[in-house]
Amino acid sequence: MRGEVLRLVAGHRGPVAAGIVLTLAGSGLGLAQPLLVRRAIEAAGSGRTAWAVIVALVALFLAQAALEGVVRYVLARTGEGIVLGIRLHLVDHLLRLRMPVYDRHRTGDLISRVGTDTMALRRVVATGFTDAVTGCLGLIGAAALMIWLDPGLFLLVAALVAVAAGALAGALRGMRSASLRGQEATGEMAADLERALGAIRTVRAVGAEGRETARIGGRARDAHAANLRTARFDALAAPAGDIAITGSFLLVLLIGGARVASGAASVADLVAFLMYMVYLTGPLGSLFEAVGVIRQGSGAVHRINEALSWPPEREGEVVPPQEPSRESRTLLEFQDVRFAYEPGRPVLHDVSFEVPRHGHVAIIGPSGAGKSTVFALIERFYDPDGGRILFDGHDVRRLDRGRYRSLIGLVEQDCPMLYGTLRDNLAYAVPDADPEDLDGVIALSGLSDLVERLPEGLDTPVGERGAALSGGERQRVAIARALLAKPRLLLLDEPASHLDADSEMALRRTLLRLSRECALIVIAHRLTTVRAASSIVVLREGRVTATGTHEHLMGHDAYYRGLVSEWLGHQRARGMSWT
Structure with a gap:
């Protein structure tokens, strides 16, 4: 636990050290006061008043009080600085993790580690860690003078x-596991709440408010039970400090008073010793409390360190070329690519196909065939287990991820929108885009009417997850956002899924224009989109079973002919023509 805390505060040694030094300075001022009181009492016993000693005592007392105020502010500022630093580091780390990590952990739990866990850590570092260090040093100083x-x-x-410390150790043994369970339950509660709020329209539509309340309430009760268990251990630990402090004071008062009465000790020595006992209550209480605070916060420290231990994406060695190579007409090539999300459960088997520098490639196949996985591998969200993916002749595993991804535009099927304005969403990939370029992609993606209709135009808020826009409008915004970055390769996952017949025809014309500017790969389930492709890749059960133009596949692939027949039926039902 100590090593974990030290790793987290490694970048804040200066502020922590300043807080410790100031606390020790205050301790030194406090340790000097009983000795001055002893001298004043001895002077009074000899019939004189030690005014210089009294003035020095008052000055030390006032200086200690002022220093304690400074220490409180320094420690509070240090704690907030540590929390800010860890939050910034944790946020940056969480946004750069490998994709499999996101697959294993819920979003709400990750958010909880940045929020709730870092607040618990603040108390551990700013109070527990500092009090533990200063309490130990203060105890050593007081103990040395009391022995003297x-x-x-x-x-x-x-x-x-020592007896009180033994009782405290027994109570603290179970506090770490209870604290960790409390933090985990809080994270699970946040994850379930994020899940329900993210689908609030569905929750309302099916009347699931009660079920979701019960689910989230169960998590809250789990956190409550774990925190009560922690509180019980804390309640057992608190009397240990009282025994050590109050019991010691009474013991010294009784035995020391008896010795003074018998003449074996002087009143000045007893008063000085009692003052050190009073002083001792500070560092001793701080030390006992610090141990409890550190134990209670150990769950948060563990969860933060666990998150920081998750592997981030590794950068490549080669910067991909910005300009197309003239050596080959192929931009992207899959060579016998194999991939599995989990060992022993392959998704892609020896997949091979080529994408020309200009043109429209459609990937078709049933659900679960591996089409979205192909896109994930192209974007390098995952790397293949076998085979190679070449971009402009370079193995993508050796390319710099950031520069490589900047050359690829992705339009996801669910078209995620970010909270903010329409302009924020359109220019997300290119925040400093020229107004002319922005107007161009708006026109190209068919958003001009929407912009004119919105009350504040491009500066109109789109709501949480784009709630103010229709499905088709979100789709066109996603396409425009991808186009604004002027990619060399554009990936579109079912771009016509939310479009009406007229918009779909417009999209087909847009894709034709785009195919002259860059490479297009489209996952398609609509005949109009597929037929417009210059090359079609048929993917079934993770294998490429056929490639070619529409005309070629109609004459040579029975599965493709069956799909076309099915699509024609859907088109007739929608009142759309073949062309």
């Missing part, structure tokens, strides 16, 4: 503190 004043009384105090 009265070794016998100190041994009694040390024995009582």
Whole structure:
């Protein structure tokens, strides 16, 4: 646990050290005061008033009080700085993870690690860690002076503190597991709430509010039970500190008073020792509380370190060429590509096909054939288990991911929209795009009427996940967003799925124009989109079973002819013509 905390505060050693030094300075001012009181009492016993000692005592007291205020601010600022630094690092890390990590973890849980867990960490670092260090050092200083004043009384105090520490250790053993379970349950609650709010229209439409409330409430009750278990351990740990502090004070008062009464010790020594006992309550209480705080926050520290240990994407060695090579007419090539999301369950088997620098390639096949996986491999969300994917003659596994992806435009089937304005979404890939380029992609994707109709034009908010737009409008926005980056390769996953007949015909004309400018790969289930392709790849059960033009496949592939017959039936039902 100590090593995990030190790793997290590694970049904040300066502020943490400043807080510790200031706390120790305050401790030093406090340690000097009992010695001055002892001298003042001894002077009074000899019939004189030590004004210089009294003035020094008042000055030390006021300086200590002022320093404590400074320390509180420094520690609070240090804690917030540490939380900010870890949050920024964690957010950057979470946004750069390998895709399989996102597949295994829920979005709400990842968000909880940035929010709830880092707040718990703030208390661990700013309070627990600092108090543990300063408490130990303060105890050492106080103990040294108490041994100098009265070794016998100190041994009694040390024995009582040791008994309390043993009781505390027993209570803290179960606190780590209870804390971790509480943080995990809180993350699960956040994940379930994000799940329900993300599909709130579906939840309302099917009347599932009660079921979702029960599900999320169950997670909240799990967190409540885990936190109560942590509180029970904390309740057992708290009396240990009281035993150590209050019990020691009473013991010293009784035994020390008896020794003064018998003449074995002086009143000045007893008062000084008692003042050190009073002073000792600070670092001793801080130390006991720090141990409890660190144990309670150990779950959050573990979850943050776990997230930071997840592997990010590795960068490539070669920067892909911005300009097309003249050596080959092929832009992208799959060579016997094999891939599985899980070992032993292959999705693609020796897939091979080529994509020319200009042209329209359609990938067709039943659900589960591996079409979306092909797109994921092209975008390098995953790397193939076998075979090669070449981009302009380079193995994509050796290319710099960021530069490579900048040459590829992706239009996903669900067309995710970001919270913000229409302009924010259109220019997401190119924030500093020229207005002329923006107007061009708006016209090319058929968004001109939408922009004119919206109350604030491009500056109109689109709502959460694009709720203010229709499915077809979100699709066109996604296409325009991809086109604005002027990609060399454009990937479109079922671009006609949300379009009406007229919009689909317009899309077909748009694809024809685009195929003259760059390479297009389209996952298609509509005949108009497929027939417009210059090359068609038939994918079934993770294998390429046929390639060629529409006319070639109609004459040589029975499966393709069956698909065309099925599509024609759908088109007639929609009142669309073949052309």
